Amino acid sequence: MRVGIVGVGLIGGSLGLALRRFGGADAVVGVVPTPEEGQQAQKLGAVDAWSVTPEILAGCELVVLATPVEVILPALERALPHLDPEATVTDVGSIKATICREAQRLLAPTGQPFVGGHPMAGSEKGGVEEADPYLFQHAVYVLCPPADHPRRAEGVARVRQLVAAVGAEAVELDPEEHDGLVAAVSHLPHLVAAALVLSLENRPSPWTDRLAAGGFRDTTRIASGNPRLWREILLGNRAAVLEQVASFRRALARLAQALEQTDGEGLEGLLAVAARRRAQVTANARGLLAPHPEVIVRVPDQVGAIHRVTGILADAGINLADIEILRVREGEGGSLRLALESEADRDRACRLLEAAGYWARSR
Amino acid sequence: MRVGIVGVGLIGGSLGLALRRFGGADAVVGVVPTPEEGQQAQKLGAVDAWSVTPEILAGCELVVLATPVEVILPALERALPHLDPEATVTDVGSIKATICREAQRLLAPTGQPFVGGHPMAGSEKGGVEEADPYLFQHAVYVLCPPADHPRRAEGVARVRQLVAAVGAEAVELDPEEHDGLVAAVSHLPHLVAAALVLSLENRPSPWTDRLAAGGFRDTTRIASGNPRLWREILLGNRAAVLEQVASFRRALARLAQALEQTDGEGLEGLLAVAARRRAQVTANARGLLAPHPEVIVRVPDQVGAIHRVTGILADAGINLADIEILRVREGEGGSLRLALESEADRDRACRLLEAAGYWARSR
Numbered sequence: 001m002r003v004g005i006v007g008v009g010l011i012g013g014s015l016g017l018a019l020r021r022f023g024g025a026d027a028v029v030g031v032v033p034t035p036e037e038g039q040q041a042q043k044l045g046a047v048d049a050w051s052v053t054p055e056i057l058a059g060c061e062l063v064v065l066a067t068p069v070e071v072i073l074p075a076l077e078r079a080l081p082h083l084d085p086e087a088t089v090t091d092v093g094s095i096k097a098t099i100c101r102e103a104q105r106l107l108a109p110t111g112q113p114f115v116g117g118h119p120m121a122g123s124e125k126g127g128v129e130e131a132d133p134y135l136f137q138h139a140v141y142v143l144c145p146p147a148d149h150p151r152r153a154e155g156v157a158r159v160r161q162l163v164a165a166v167g168a169e170a171v172e173l174d175p176e177e178h179d180g181l182v183a184a185v186s187h188l189p190h191l192v193a194a195a196l197v198l199s200l201e202n203r204p205s206p207w208t209d210r211l212a213a214g215g216f217r218d219t220t221r222i223a224s225g226n227p228r229l230w231r232e233i234l235l236g237n238r239a240a241v242l243e244q245v246a247s248f249r250r251a252l253a254r255l256a257q258a259l260e261q262t263d264g265e266g267l268e269g270l271l272a273v274a275a276r277r278r279a280q281v282t283a284n285a286r287g288l289l290a291p292h293p294e295v296i297v298r299v300p301d302q303v304g305a306i307h308r309v310t311g312i313l314a315d316a317g318i319n320l321a322d323i324e325i326l327r328v329r330e331g332e333g334g335s336l337r338l339a340l341e342s343e344a345d346r347d348r349a350c351r352l353l354e355a356a357g358y359w360a361r362s363r
Numbered sequence: 364m365r366v367g368i369v370g371v372g373l374i375g376g377s378l379g380l381a382l383r384r385f386g387g388a389d390a391v392v393g394v395v396p397t398p399e400e401g402q403q404a405q406k407l408g409a410v411d412a413w414s415v416t417p418e419i420l421a422g423c424e425l426v427v428l429a430t431p432v433e434v435i436l437p438a439l440e441r442a443l444p445h446l447d448p449e450a451t452v453t454d455v456g457s458i459k460a461t462i463c464r465e466a467q468r469l470l471a472p473t474g475q476p477f478v479g480g481h482p483m484a485g486s487e488k489g490g491v492e493e494a495d496p497y498l499f500q501h502a503v504y505v506l507c508p509p510a511d512h513p514r515r516a517e518g519v520a521r522v523r524q525l526v527a528a529v530g531a532e533a534v535e536l537d538p539e540e541h542d543g544l545v546a547a548v549s550h551l552p553h554l555v556a557a558a559l560v561l562s563l564e565n566r567p568s569p570w571t572d573r574l575a576a577g578g579f580r581d582t583t584r585i586a587s588g589n590p591r592l593w594r595e596i597l598l599g600n601r602a603a604v605l606e607q608v609a610s611f612r613r614a615l616a617r618l619a620q621a622l623e624q625t626d627g628e629g630l631e632g633l634l635a636v637a638a639r640r641r642a643q644v645t646a647n648a649r650g651l652l653a654p655h656p657e658v659i660v661r662v663p664d665q666v667g668a669i670h671r672v673t674g675i676l677a678d679a680g681i682n683l684a685d686i687e688i689l690r691v692r693e694g695e696g697g698s699l700r701l702a703l704e705s706e707a708d709r710d711r712a713c714r715l716l717e718a719a720g721y722w723a724r725s726r
Binding site: 142208252268269314 | 562565575598641644686
């Protein structure tokens with residue numbers, strides 16, 4: 001399969017790198033806005049060849065529109081005269097209903113199928129220099145195939161080949177359902193995080209920021225996202241996001257009302273429902289990744305302290321699925337959270353660390 | 364200084380461990396609800412002696428009330444007949460105005476000063492078995508001394524001695540100001556996180572949870588907190604939290620209105636203000652810890668892969684301030700974020716990793 005990628009930034013570049021490294025494409029060609037970006041993409045190994053014009057897409061069985069969301073349709077219009085009649089077209093935009101409808105309309109005269117796509121992976125940084133062949137490993141990759149198209153099966157098969165090649169998991173959804181779900185789990189949280197930050201304005205104390213500990217920082221992390229990018233995403237999914245804002249306002253009103261009425265039972269009940277539902281989301285969201293058994297181990301802050309802990313595991317052939325310093329205490333050490341791949345590994349790791357004199361505990 | 368700790372759980376136990384390990388107290392005694400908890404606290408090294416009754420507090424120059432917030436005042440009432448006339452009393456509750464006022468009232472007849480305290484550190488887990496002598500290292504520790512008390516200076520000095528001994532940084536605030544600030548940076552985020560989880564109820568799709576990626580999980584993490592504990596905290600700071608809910612609603616209304624009116628400029632402007640303010644909070648919140656220079660390095664998923672990276676740094680005498688796996692890809696490797704203690708260390712680490720064949724980049 002020859003694959004054309006229009007826009008070789010973080011997502012397009014990562015697709016190219018993954019396809020070229022793990023197979024799934026005979027050749028990957030890129031359409032880029034400037035020769036500099038083309039040279040960079042080729043140097044990093046994201047494409048076999050590139051061009052600043054879409055003629056290079058001739059002969060591609062799959063064309064991936066990987067530009068920012070607001071220029072996906074213009075990019076398709078420019079590419080249209082150069083598309084192979086056999087080509088399937090897909091995109092990577094984070095909203096789907098408008099794009100799928102309009103793209104299918106643009107492709108109607110020539111009969112190519114448009115299979116919308118949304119890989120649920122990314123990074124806070126953009127640009128091909130951040131591209132990563134592993135970006136999509138085990139990520140959910142939403143596909144929105146046309147409901148009724150003579151070449152639907154062929155189109156879906158090609159995009160699924162791409163999804164499998166980059167290590168993601170394909171999930172077929174109706175574009176409207178996709179947009180409603182991302183409004184709930186991605187777009188509303190972004191608005192809420194921004195509102196939380198803005199809500200500080202009534203506390204102009206010099207101490208506000210010093211007291212903003214882990215909870216505030218977690219809750220508002222995504223408010224750091226690119227405002228220009230998020231403007232387009234939110235406007236592109238306006239109706240669904242506003243619907244979700246309404247649902248959120250109802251939920252907040254129930255909590256605030258319980259608090260206002262000093263209804264402790266009611267408040268605790270709502271908080272308990274939220275805590276249980278949150279645990280369920282986490283468990284389900286891990287998807288292919290089962291929750292990892294974990295070990296907490298305390299380490300002194302010395303050069304090589306973490307290295308000694310990882311060495312005990314490496315020597316025993318135990319792989320680390322994740323590692324995290326739970327509390328950073330400069331000059332004073334901290335606790336490490338180690339995620340292991342099995343309960344047997346966890347128990348072994350715990351025993352080995354304790355035998356080496358560490359405070360270690362399974363959880 | 365002889366220190367008495369009433370309630371030897373996560374916070375009280377961590378204070379005891381730190382005082383006994385790092386000095387700052389000649390003796391630490393604990394008041395616990397059951398003999399089992401006393402034995403456990405002593406075995407872990409959190410106290411020199413314990414009792415299930417407050418007589419043991421006789422002779423303590425500093426008494427720390429470290430029970431759950433709703434039983435701090437009852438604990439003080441029980442302790443009152445046994446307090447040394449010279450004692451200073453403090454607490455570790457996460458709300459301060461009511462506690463400081465009522466505690467000072469209870470202590471008025473005997474003239475001991477009450478210096479409210481709130482160490483801004485914790486863990487999602489409770490109990491003395493989770494206690495950690497490093498818990499307070501570099502944490503902000505709010506003190507709320509009485510505005511006007513003949514023994515104010517003596518009381519503040521004793522509590523500051525505790526704060527310094529456990530490695531935290533004392534910040535003196537008026538109790539009302541403290542409560543307003545924690546309403547903004549801690550209590551409101553908790554309500555909002557719960558409301559975000561509850562707002563999913565209008566999207567009962569089997570795919571909701573699978574699409575809930577990092578943004579949703581970050582934003583709602585604190586909604587997992589103990590509902591019973593949070594009920595008491597929120598009710599205890601009701602007025603300030605409701606005021607903060609109102610500020611949040613105004614901010615969300617501005618964002619939602621810009622979206623509703625398809626006002627792209629306005630929406631982007633608000634998102635940009637939030638992104639800048641968020642960056643400021645993070646920078647200021649790090650407090651004593653300057654932002655660490657970082658290196659991103661890609662590693663394959665092999666037994667010992669992280670160990671090889673940490674070994675390159677350890678061999679060069681470079682200390683790791685933090686380490687994080689940015690994306691976990693079981694069987695496929697990922698990227699490590701390494702935080703170093705200086706820009707010189709960062710640059711050296713980057714060069715050494717690249718020389719060893721790794722993709723590494725400063726940031």
